[in-house]
Amino acid sequence: xxxxxxxxxxxxxxxxGNQTIKGEGAVSFTGTGTDxxxxxxxxxxxxxxxxxxxxxxxxxxxGSVTFNxxxxxxxxxxxxxxxxxxxxxxxxxxxxxxxSGTSIPGTIEAEDYNTGxxxxxxxxxxxxxxxxxxxxxxxxxxxxxxxxxxxxxxxVFPAEWLAYDVTVTTAGTYQxxxxxxxxxxxxxxxxxEVDGLNVTGTILVPFTGGFQAWTxxxxxGIVLTAGAHQLRVVFxxxxxxxxxxxxxxxxxxxxxxxxxxxxxGNQTMTVGGAVSFTGTGTDxxxxxxxxxxxxxxxxxxxxxxxxxxxGSVTCNxxxxxxxxxxxxxxxxxxxxxxxxxxxxxxxxGKQAPNG
Numbered sequence: 283x284x285x286x287x288x289x290x291x292x293x294x295x296x297x298x299g300n301q302t303i304k305g306e307g308a309v310s311f312t313g314t315g316t317d318x319x320x321x322x323x324x325x326x327x328x329x330x331x332x333x334x335x336x337x338x339x340x341x342x343x344x345g346s347v348t349f350n351x352x353x354x355x356x357x358x359x360x361x362x363x364x365x366x367x368x369x370x371x372x373x374x375x376x377x378x379x380x381x382s383g384t385s386i387p388g389t390i391e392a393e394d395y396n397t398g399x400x401x402x403x404x405x406x407x408x409x410x411x412x413x414x415x416x417x418x419x420x421x422x423x424x425x426x427x428x429x430x431x432x433x434x435x436x437x438v439f440p441a442e443w444l445a446y447d448v449t450v451t452t453a454g455t456y457q458x459x460x461x462x463x464x465x466x467x468x469x470x471x472x473x474x475e476v477d478g479l480n481v482t483g484t485i486l487v488p489f490t491g492g493f494q495a496w497t498x499x500x501x502x503g504i505v506l507t508a509g510a511h512q513l514r515v516v517f518x519x520x521x522x523x524x525x526x527x528x529x530x531x532x533x534x535x536x537x538x539x540x541x542x543x544x545x546x547g548n549q550t551m552t553v554g555g556a557v558s559f560t561g562t563g564t565d566x567x568x569x570x571x572x573x574x575x576x577x578x579x580x581x582x583x584x585x586x587x588x589x590x591x592x593g594s595v596t597c598n599x600x601x602x603x604x605x606x607x608x609x610x611x612x613x614x615x616x617x618x619x620x621x622x623x624x625x626x627x628x629x630x631g632k633q634a635p636n637g
Contacts, residue, residue, distance in 0.1 A: 287319070287321065287363070287365050287367050288317075288318045288319060289363075289367055289368070289369055289370050290315060290316060290317035290318070290320075290321075290324060290361045290362070290363045290367070290368075290369050291315070291316050291317075291361065291369055292313055292314070292315045292326070292359045292360060292361035292369050292372060292373050293313060293314045293315075293316075293359075293373055294311070294312075294313050294357075294359050294373040294374075294375050295312045295313055295314055296310050296311065296312045297309055297310065297311070297375060297418060298418060299375070299418075300375060300376040300377070300378070301375070301376075301377050301378070301417070301418070302377075302378040302379075302380060302394075302416060302417065303349065303377065303378070303379055303380070303397060304379070304380050304383075304394065304396065304397050307348070307349060307379070307397035308346045308347060308348045308349070308397070309346070309347055309349070309377060310345055310346050310347075311328060311339075311343070311344045311345065311346075311347055311357070311359075312342075312343040312344075312345070313326065313328070313342055313343060313359045313361075313373065314342070315342055315361035316361075317361075317363045319363070320363070321363035321364040321365050321367070322363070322364055323364055324361050324362065324363055324364070325340065325361070325362045326340060326341055326342045326359070326360075326361055326362075327339075327340055327359075327360045327362070328340075328341075328344050328357065328358070328359050328360075329357065329358045329360070330347065330349075330355060330357050330377075331353075331355025331356050331357055331358075331377070332355075333351065333353055333355070334349060334351055334353070334355040334377075334379075335349075335350055335351045336348075336349060349377060349379045351379060353378075353379055354376060354377075354378045354379075355376070355377045355378075355379070356374050356375075356376055357374060357375050357376070357377055358372045358373070358374050359372055359373045359374075360372040380394060383446075383447040383448050383449050383510070384446060384447075384448045384449075385448070385449050385451055386448045386449065386450045386451065386456070386506065386529045387451070387452065387456070387529055387530055387531050388448075388528070388529065389526050389527070389528045389529075390446050390448070390513070390526060390527040390528070390529075391432065391433070391525075391526050392433075392434060392435040392444065392515070392524045392525055392526055392527070393416050393417065393421075393423050393432075393433040393434070393435060394446070395421065395444040395445055395446055396445045396446060396447055396512075399419060400419075400420060402445070403419075403444070403445055404419070404420075404421050404442070404443065404444050404445065405441070405442055405443045406419075406420040406421050406422070406442050407439045407441070407442055408420065408422070408437070408439070411423055412424075412436070412437045413425075413433075413436060413437070415433055416433045421435065421444070422435065422436050422437035422438070423435060423436075424436050426494065426523075426525055427494040428461065428463075428494070428496045428525050429496075432525070434463075434523045434524060434525040435523060435524045435525075436493065436523045437520075438517045438520050438521070438522065438523075438524070439517065439520045440517060440518060440519050440520055441516075441517070442516075442517045443514050443515060443516045443517065444514070444515045445512055445513070445514050446512065446513045446514075446515075447510065447511075447512055448510070448511055448512070448513055449509065449510055449511075450506045450507065450508050450509060450510075450511060451508065452508065452531055453506065453507045453508040453535070453613045453614075454505075454506065454531045454532065454533075454534070454535050454613065455502075455503060455504065455505050455506075455531075455532045455533075455535065455567045455569055456504040456505075456506055456529045456530060456531055456532060457500060457501070457502045457503075457504070457529070457530045457531075457532050458474065458482065458500070458501040458502075458504045458527065458528070458529055459498050459499070459500050459501075459527065459528040459529075459530070460472070460485065460487070460498065460499045460500075460501070460524065460527060461496055461497075461498055461524065461525040461526045461527070461528075462487045462490070462496070462497060462498075462499055462522055462523065462524055462525070463490050463492065463493050463494055463495050463496045463497070463522060463523045463525075464487050464488065464489050464490050464493070464521060464522035464523070465489070465490070465491070465492050465493045465495075465521070465522075466489065466521045466522075467489055468489065469486040469487055469488055469489075469519075470486070470487035470518075470519045470520070470521060470522040471484050471485065471486060471487065471517075471518035471519040472484075472485050472487060472515060472516065472517055472518055472519075472522075472524075473485055473516050473518060474501075474504070474513060474514070474515060474516070474527075475513065475514040475516060476504075476506065476511055476512075476513055476514075477511055477512055478512075478514075480516075481504055481505070482501050482504065484518060485499060485501055486499075487499060487519075487522045493522075493523050494523075496525065502532065503532075503567065503568075504529065505567070505569045505570070505612050505613065506529070507612075507613060507614075513527075515527070532567075535567070535569065535611070535613050535615050536565070536566045536567060537611075537615055537616070537617055537618055538563060538564060538565040538566075538568075538569075538572055538609045538610065538611045538615065538616070538617050539563070539564050539565070539609065539617055540561055540562070540563045540574070540607045540608060540609035540617050540620060540621045541561060541562045541563075541564075541607075541621055542559070542560075542561050542605075542607050542621040542622075542623050543560045543561055543562055544558050544559060544560045545557055545558065545559070545623060545625075547623070548623055548624040548625070548626070549623070549624075549625050549626070550625075550626040550627075550628065551597060551625070551626070551627055551628070552627070552628055552629075552630055553597065553598060553599070553600050553627050553628065553629055553630055554596065554597070554598060554630065555596070555597060555627075556594045556595060556596045556597070557594070557595055557597065557625060558593060558594050558595075559576060559587075559591070559592045559593065559595055559605070559607075560590075560591040560592075560593070561574065561576070561590055561591065561607045561609075561621065562590070563590055563609035564609075565609075565611045567611070568611070569611040569612040569613050569615070570611070570612055571612055572609050572610065572611055572612070573588065573609070573610045574588060574589055574590045574607070574608075574609055574610075575587075575588050575607070575608045575610070576588075576589075576592050576605065576606070576607050577605065577606045577608070578595065578603060578605050578625075579601075579603025579604050579605055579606075579625070580603075581599065581601055581603070582597065582599055582601070582603040582625075583598060583599045584596075584597065597625060597627045599627060600627050600628065600629050601626075601627055602624060602625070602626045602627075603624070603625050603626075603627070604622050604623075604624050605622060605623050605624070605625055606620045606621070606622050607620055607621045607622075608620040
């Protein structure tokens with residue numbers, strides 16, 4: 283008499299180990315089903331976890347699967363033989379899906395760079411993950427001994443970069459903190475780009491005494507507008523580790539100030555004459571660049587001028603006109619008390635009164 287039907291076995295080939303990805307990221311799933319008799323054909327069923335929003339897939343190799351729901355999901359691969367006997371211990375792997383973007387103010391974990399691979403989420407010059415942790419692409423990630431645990435980025439080389447999609451909830455000037463460790467004499471170097479623009483210049487990373495001897499380097503004065511942005515950490519040198527970035531709002535945005543340098547005081551002139559206008563705009567943070575706007579008064583016939591120093595302006599209309607110079611900072615906050623000067627234009631031949 284034939285022996286009892288033996289259970290079949292399913293193995294998850296990829297991904298290798300648990301994975302953490304960002305929302306709308308994808309993971310490639312492949313498996314192998316075997317049966318000792320064999321009682322063929324085998325059937326295959328992948329379940330992607332309660333609440334994941336991903337439908338079951340009845341094939342051996344589902345391939346790329348996109349996760350759009352944030353959460354922790356246990357993916358199960360079950361193989362069943364032709365006699366309807368299923369693998370009693372299906373293979374599993376855990377997929378952690380994080381938010382597709384970090385909210386700022388906040389902390390960006392270095393290992394949570396964008397999905398999309400080489401040239402999209404990162405640029406890395408070496409093949410494979412030298413640390414073998416957390417993600418299975420070419421960025422080098424290891425477990426960290428820093429306070430709080432987790433992971434850090436290591437084995438960095440000049441010209442490599444990591445990209446992060448963020449949402450800035452409050453416009454303002456931010457303090458940027460870099461959590462770094464370096465085991466070589468001399469300084470390492472890095473900078474931060476926002477939407478493709480270098481906003482920090484070169485930031486030096488000091489010798490800390492070891493690749494797990496952590497310190498925080500602070501960079502003030504990072505101006506961010508509200509809304510979605512992409513940050514890019516660009517490594518200008520190698521031989522240091524990066525754990526996280528933190529962006530903290532420095533305080534409420536203070537208004538800029540505009541001063542009219544010339545003319546000095548109110549002026550009276552004859553129609554057709556000219557006055558030279560110059561100003562100076564300042565901002566206490568500073569949230570640069572500043573924008574400038576001179577308005578030459580209703581009915582003057584002179585168009586607004588959007589520069590700091592308009593220079594010579596000819597007045598061809600008789601009347602009294604209040605000229606206003608308004609300065610606005612990079613966060614769209616305008617001087618609440620713009621500088622003004624009055625220009626009185628008399629008809630030709632009419633002399634100004636003398637008191």
